Amino acid sequence: MRTVRFPAPSKEYDVVIGNGAVSVLGTEAKKLCPGALKALIVTETNVAPLYLDRVKNELEGAGIEVTDYVFEAGEKSKGIETIAAMWNRMAEAGFTRTDFVVGLGGGVTTDMAGFAAATFLRGISVIQIPTSLLAMVDASIGGKTGIDIAKGKNQVGAFWQPSIVIEDISFLKTLPDEVFTEGMGEVVKHAFIVDPELLEKLERANGSIREDEALLEDIVAMNVSDKASVVKEDENDNGRRQILNYGHTIGHVIERDSGYTKPHGICVAKGMGIMIDACVRAGFLDAGTAERMKDLMKLYKLPVSDDITPEAIVAGAMNDKKKRGGSISVILVNKPGQAEIKKMSPEELLRFLSK
Template sequence: MRTVNVRASREYNVLIGKDAVTALGSETAKLCPAALKALIVSETNVAPLYLDKVRNSLEEAGLNVIDYVFEAGEQNKNINEIAGMWNRMAEAGFTRTDLVIGLGGGVTTDMAGFAASTFLRGINVIQIPTSLLAMVDASVGGKTGIDIPKGKNQVGAFWQPLLVVEDISFLKTLPDEVFTEGMGEVIKHAFIMDTELFDKLQNAGGNIRDDEDLLEEIVYMNVADKARVVNEDENDNGLRQTLNFGHTAGHVIERDSGYTKPHGICVAKGMGIIIDACVRAGTLDENEAKKMKDLLKLYKLPTEDEITPEQIVSGAMNDKKKRGDTLSVILVNKIGKAEIRKMTAEEFLKFLSV
């Protein structure tokens, strides 16, 4: 088992390994000895596979366990489900020392975290991510939230977990296309901050799924990268913004599709678009750019989209990530090195169109 220690406003561990979930009960008892009850939040795809395993581990540690299982899918990442979780805990007499367990992909961990952050003004949450994306990104760093009709993740809170348990064997049941989506964020980490990860992915030749040891190592490297960023800039005022590489254009593509195109796919397209723009603007060497796009293709991710620069800019100006009249655009100057550049709408349009 590997451990990444996150030192944000709260310090906690991310445990990564095959069968990591077997450590859940004993770790929980150690970390919150006063807890008597736990609510497992999960969804209809994941619960039949793993809920009993998680429940058993918690019950062995003496906890009284209840669950809340919602219909899988981003369309259910909303306030009604959160209210369902609050009511379930209230009816079961939860107190401030009890806890929430998020068991699922990023939709689940975002919602479980948000329900925990608001119930009784905040109770502990332990995250058990089951998708690649949730392991390398969503469950680490304390961003929680839900969607509203006006947009994704528009309501939420920063709420760091008490512990994150990443059981690599859970990835075996992840559908191939969902795994590929998660690779978008993995490759993003390689591009913005991790040349060693880049080389490892390149050497693996496009398949990291069948070798569990390699997969564990790659998940570990990604969690360590994310933790490094969060430790330095928990509240997203500086360095953490580099994690948005590819996301400015990606979000617009995602929104324009009515959220039918998966996030990781849109981010890959967004990265491809920015990589091309960086080359044209002279901030990225052509060979580096080719290596980057080849890596995306190696992992079956797209690097292009028919969206126009005008559409990207007008969409981005409506996005929550704009600050004042400028956008923080993330560039990569060479593999492993990102730069945050403030641009006005006009400058961004020129950057994309040159």
């Protein structure tokens, strides 16, 4: 078990990572949420039967009264009605500003638990317990919380940092293979944009990291540090944090065009593959490195291309909330560990992506 400090400018907190890490919950909650009498555990129908009792026992053991709210698993629940139900549950249970929320689940859960906490009584504490690989390495850390609306994903939300993030590696055992692979999309992304050492480690592991708990703990911890190194410089996503969107400008368009039926991490991988090819054509990336990057993605069963047209990408990117003014921020990797943000006009992006 180990602790990585997450130094977000607005709030520094610990990310505790390891097999059995959930056992620190009771003590840490008492310490970090002084005066708390009540907690709302937010979780969903797949995760509740597996881990809800365990988490509840930890809190009750520390003398905290627990209420839970279990929603139907899946992105389709990530809306305002689910949040309203959480607000009502807390109000009915008589929560005050010193009480707190626990998010137990994948990124859908941690995004919503964070948003409910950010908004209830103008903000109460949240403790995140991510259970998917994607939520451990990405969604539950860094303080972005939110929900979807009809017009698009994550269009409403708040920056709200957790008090602590507890990542119990043993929870990953029950994660379906395809959901694990999806999380690898963000892991590989971190390796490409900031962490050549992680890239080498993933190459050496030769595609099998699930079975080796110590290795998995290492890899998760490296990813948390990677994200921390970016967020500490730009918590509110106005500058360098945008490099975390590598593969996402294109990935989001593919995801949206599929009506959100294609998983996020898979779409990001496709976006990275398309960017790698475009960078080689434009002379930003040498062919050998590009080959190495795509080989790594294939090793972890990620796709490296998609048949979306450059025209469809540009049209979709122009609707994305990440576009600023008339230009689109495109993230390029010229060498593992070196990402750069380049603003392109729609015409420039079209030229860049066209063969």
